[in-house]
Amino acid sequence: MSKEERGAESTIYEELGAWHVNTGEETIHAKRMPGRFRTLKYFTSLVWLVYFFGPYLRYGDRQAILFDIPHRQFHFFDITILPQDVWILSLVLLFFAILLAAVTSTIGRAFCGYFCFQTIWTDAFTWIEEKLEGKPAARHKLDKAPWTLKKLRLRLSKWFFWLLISMFTGISFVAWFTDARQLWLDLFSLQISTVELVAIALFTAGTFILAGFMREQVCFWLCPYARIQGVMYDSETILPTYDFKRGEPRGRLKKGGVPDDQGDCIMCNQCVAVCPTGVDIREGQQEGCITCGLCLDACDTVMDKIGKPRGLIRYASLDDMLGKPEIPLYKRPRVLVYFAIMLIAISGILYGLTHLGSLELKVLHERQPLFVLQSDNTIQNKYVLKLLNKTDRDAEVSLSVQGPKDMQVKGIDKPLILHKGGVTPHTVYIKIPKESLKESRIPIIFTAKMSDKAAVAKYESMFFGPE
Amino acid sequence: MSEKNNPYDVQTTGHVWDETLGELLNQPPKWWWIGFHASWIFVVVYTLIYPSWPLLNSHFKGLTGWTAIKEYKQDMKEIESVRAKYESKLPGMSVAAILADDELSEYAVRSAKVLFGDNCAACHGAGGSGNPGFPVLADDDWLYGGSIETIEQTITNGRRGMMPKMGGSQLTDVEIDKLASAIVAGKVIEEPLYMEKGCVGCHTPTGTGMQALGSANLMDGIWRFAPGSKESVAYTIKHGVNDPSDPKTRDAEMPKFGGGKLSDTDIKKLAVYVYKLGGGQ
Numbered sequence: 001m002s003k004e005e006r007g008a009e010s011t012i013y014e015e016l017g018a019w020h021v022n023t024g025e026e027t028i029h030a031k032r033m034p035g036r037f038r039t040l041k042y043f044t045s046l047v048w049l050v051y052f053f054g055p056y057l058r059y060g061d062r063q064a065i066l067f068d069i070p071h072r073q074f075h076f077f078d079i080t081i082l083p084q085d086v087w088i089l090s091l092v093l094l095f096f097a098i099l100l101a102a103v104t105s106t107i108g109r110a111f112c113g114y115f116c117f118q119t120i121w122t123d124a125f126t127w128i129e130e131k132l133e134g135k136p137a138a139r140h141k142l143d144k145a146p147w148t149l150k151k152l153r154l155r156l157s158k159w160f161f162w163l164l165i166s167m168f169t170g171i172s173f174v175a176w177f178t179d180a181r182q183l184w185l186d187l188f189s190l191q192i193s194t195v196e197l198v199a200i201a202l203f204t205a206g207t208f209i210l211a212g213f214m215r216e217q218v219c220f221w222l223c224p225y226a227r228i229q230g231v232m233y234d235s236e237t238i239l240p241t242y243d244f245k246r247g248e249p250r251g252r253l254k255k256g257g258v259p260d261d262q263g264d265c266i267m268c269n270q271c272v273a274v275c276p277t278g279v280d281i282r283e284g285q286q287e288g289c290i291t292c293g294l295c296l297d298a299c300d301t302v303m304d305k306i307g308k309p310r311g312l313i314r315y316a317s318l319d320d321m322l323g324k325p326e327i328p329l330y331k332r333p334r335v336l337v338y339f340a341i342m343l344i345a346i347s348g349i350l351y352g353l354t355h356l357g358s359l360e361l362k363v364l365h366e367r368q369p370l371f372v373l374q375s376d377n378t379i380q381n382k383y384v385l386k387l388l389n390k391t392d393r394d395a396e397v398s399l400s401v402q403g404p405k406d407m408q409v410k411g412i413d414k415p416l417i418l419h420k421g422g423v424t425p426h427t428v429y430i431k432i433p434k435e436s437l438k439e440s441r442i443p444i445i446f447t448a449k450m451s452d453k454a455a456v457a458k459y460e461s462m463f464f465g466p467e
Numbered sequence: 468m469s470e471k472n473n474p475y476d477v478q479t480t481g482h483v484w485d486e487t488l489g490e491l492l493n494q495p496p497k498w499w500w501i502g503f504h505a506s507w508i509f510v511v512v513y514t515l516i517y518p519s520w521p522l523l524n525s526h527f528k529g530l531t532g533w534t535a536i537k538e539y540k541q542d543m544k545e546i547e548s549v550r551a552k553y554e555s556k557l558p559g560m561s562v563a564a565i566l567a568d569d570e571l572s573e574y575a576v577r578s579a580k581v582l583f584g585d586n587c588a589a590c591h592g593a594g595g596s597g598n599p600g601f602p603v604l605a606d607d608d609w610l611y612g613g614s615i616e617t618i619e620q621t622i623t624n625g626r627r628g629m630m631p632k633m634g635g636s637q638l639t640d641v642e643i644d645k646l647a648s649a650i651v652a653g654k655v656i657e658e659p660l661y662m663e664k665g666c667v668g669c670h671t672p673t674g675t676g677m678q679a680l681g682s683a684n685l686m687d688g689i690w691r692f693a694p695g696s697k698e699s700v701a702y703t704i705k706h707g708v709n710d711p712s713d714p715k716t717r718d719a720e721m722p723k724f725g726g727g728k729l730s731d732t733d734i735k736k737l738a739v740y741v742y743k744l745g746g747g748q
Contacts, residue, residue, distance in 0.1 A: 368594030372745055375608040375687040380745060382605070410746055416569075425573060429746045434688075 035297025
C-alpha cells in the first residue's frame with residue numbers, strides 16, 4: 001500500500017468518524033429567527049387553509065368539491081366526473097409528478113421546505129411548543145428534567161393543543177369525501193359512521209405522532225419523496241449553499257471584527273441552531289436538507305451584525321460555486337423535457353374537461369340468438385342500449401337509428417328518461433326483410449340525443465343475418 | 468480469547484462449550500421485542516373476539532358471537548332490502564302493468580335471468596333461441612299467442628297441443644307427400660287436399676292457424692318441429708302431435724310451472740323476460 005493510498009483511506013475514516021446520523025435519539029429543538037425565508041414560509045403555509053376550509057364551499061345545493069366514493073362521482077363545482085372519465089385523474093397525477101420534478105430540478109426541494117404537510121404541521125406544532133415551554137434551551141432542559149407536576153401540566157397542555165390540530169386535520173380530510181356540514185352534525189350527535197370515525201381516528205393519530213414526535217425523522221427515514229427529489233438535483237439546481245471559499249477558514253470573532261487571515265464564518269452556529277432537521281449546511285448539501293432557507297435568515301442576521309455582506313449562505317448552484325457560467329432555464333434540456341410533458345398533461349386535462357360530454361351510449365348486440373327469423377319473413381336483431389347520463393339532473397333522450405331503408409325499428413318511438421349520474425338500459429329490436437339482406441353483416445348506427453342539451457352520442461353496431 | 472468475545476461483559480448463560488464458547492444473554496432488538504408482544508396480544512384478542520378454541524363438545528363461541536353464516540344472512544338481508552323496493556310492488560301488479568313500467572320491467576328481466584336459466588333454458592335454449600322440437604321464444608311466432616298475459620298463462624298452466632295422426636286410413640303416403648310439399652312451399656291453401664281432408668278446421672282457410680287451439684301457422688317460414696324440411700312435415704302429418712293412438716306421434720308438451728313449482732311473482736318476472744326476448748307479438 002502506497003502512502004497516498006493510505007492517506008485516502010484515513011480521510012475516509014475521518015469522514016466516517018464525523019458522520020453523525022440522528023435516528024431519533026436526539027430531539028431537534030430549532031431556534032426561531034425572523035427573516036425573509038421565515039416570512040415566505042408563513043405565507044406558503046397558508047396554502048393549507050384550502051385543505052381546512054375547502055370542503056365548506058357550496059355550489060348550488062351541494063358541496064362544491066366532493067369526492068363521492070359511494071356514488072363513484074367526483075364533483076368540482078359544475079363539473080361532475082364519473083369513473084368513465086377517470087383517465088383525466090391520471091393526467092392530473094402526471095402533471096403534479098412532473099411539476100415536482102421540474103421545480104426540484106430548478107430550485108431544489110421547495111416542496112419539502114415550503115409546502116409539505118409534514119414540514120408545515122411540524123412547524124405549527126413546534127410553534128405551540130415554544131409558546132408553552134419556551135426557547136430551545138429551556139425545552140432541552142425540560143426534556144431531561146424529572147417528571148414534576150409542572151412538567152406534567154406543560155406536557156398535557158401541549159399535547160392538548162397538538163391533539164386539537166390533529167383532530168381538525170382528520171375531520172377536514174374526511175370532509176372532502178362526505179358532506180362537511182352533515183359530518184359535523186353527525187360528530188356532535190354521535191351518529192358518525194364507523195368508516196368516518198376510523199378515518200378521523202387514524203388521521204388524528206398519524207398527525208399527532210408524525211408531526212409531534214417523529215418530525216424530521218419522517219423526512220430522513222420514511223418519506224420517499226425526500227430521496228426521489230434528492231436525485232433530481234443537478235449542478236444547475238439552486239440550493240441553500242454555504243460559500244466555503246468566502247467562509248473558510250472559519251474562526252471565532254475577535255474584538256475589532258473578523259481577523260484578516262480568517263474567512264467570514266465566525267462559528268456562531270446559528271445556521272445549525274435554526275435548522276428544523278438539525279443538519280449543518282456548512283458540510284454541504286445533504287439528505288437532511290429540506291431547502292427551507294431558515295439558515296439563510298440566521299446567517300444574514302449575523303452577517304448584518306458583524307458588518308459583513310449578506311449571502312455567506314445563499315441560494316446558489318454548484319456551477320455557481322465552482323465559478324462556471326450559469327445556463328439559462330430555456331437551455332436546460334431537463335427543464336425543457338419536464339415542461340413539455342407538463343404541457344401535454346395539461347392539454348389532455350383541458351381537452352378532457354371541455355369534452356366531458358353529458359351523454360354516453362354503448363350498444364350491446366344480443367348474441368344468443370344472434371338473429372331470429374320472424375313470421376313475416378324478416379330477420380330480427382335485438383340490441384341493449386346502455387345510456388349514461390353524466391349530468392346532475394334527470395334528462396330526456398330521444399333515439400334514432402341509421403341503417404338500410406327497409407328496416408323496421410321497435411323501441412325508439414318514445415323518448416327515454418335517464419336518471420342522473422347513472423346508466424339506463426333500453427332494448428331496441430330491428431327487423432329487415434330476409435330477401436333484401438344482401439350481406440350477413442350490415443352496419444347500424446345508433447344515435448341518442450339529449451333534448452334540452454346539445455349532447456349527442458353515437459354508437460356503431462352491426463346487424464347480423466343468415467350467411 | 469473469551470474476554471475478547473465479550474468486550475462489554477454481558478452476562479452469559481454459564482454454559483461453556485469447547486472451553487471458551489459461552490452464550491451471551493443479549494436482549495433481542497427492540498423492534499423484535501415490540502413485534503413479538505404485539506403478535507401474541509393480537510392472537511389473544513382475536514381468539515377472544517372470534518370463535519376459536521376447541522372445547523370438549525363444541526368450541527369457544529367468541530365474545531362477539533360472530534359467525535360466517537350470520538354475516539352471510541346479514542348481507543342477504545341488505546340485498547333484499549335493496550330489492551324490496553321492487554319486490555313489494557310486483558305481487559299486486561298485473562304482468563301488463565309491470566311490462567308498461569320501464570324500471571320494473573328492467574328489474575323483472577334482470578332477476579328472471581337466473582330463473583330462465585334454471586327452468587326454461589334446458590329446452591328453449593339460452594336467450595330463447597330454441598332447440599330442435601322446442602319453440603324459439605325470441606321470435607314473433609306464437610302458437611298460443613304472444614301477448615304478455617298469454618305468455619304468463621302458458622308458463623303457469625303449461626301447454627299440450629294435439630294434432631290427430633292423418634296417416635293410415637285418412638291419407639295415403641302420396642297425399643301426405645303432396646300436402647307436405649305444398650306446406651314447405653308456403654302454398655298449402657292452394658292445395659285441394661287441404662280443404663277436402665279437414666286440415667282447414669284447425670289451421671283455418673288462410674292457413675295461419677288458431678291461437679286458441681295452438682294450431683301452427685303453415686304459411687310462414689318458422690317450423691314447430693325442426694328441421695323445416697318436407698320429410699319432417701310429412702312425419703308430423705302422418706303421426707300427428709300428442710296423438711295417443713300412434714306410438715310414433717310427435718311429443719310436444721310444455722310442463723306447467725304454476726301450482727307451487729314457481730311462485731306467482733317468479734312467473735310474472737319470467738313472462739316479462741320471455742316477452743322481452745323478442746319483443747312479443
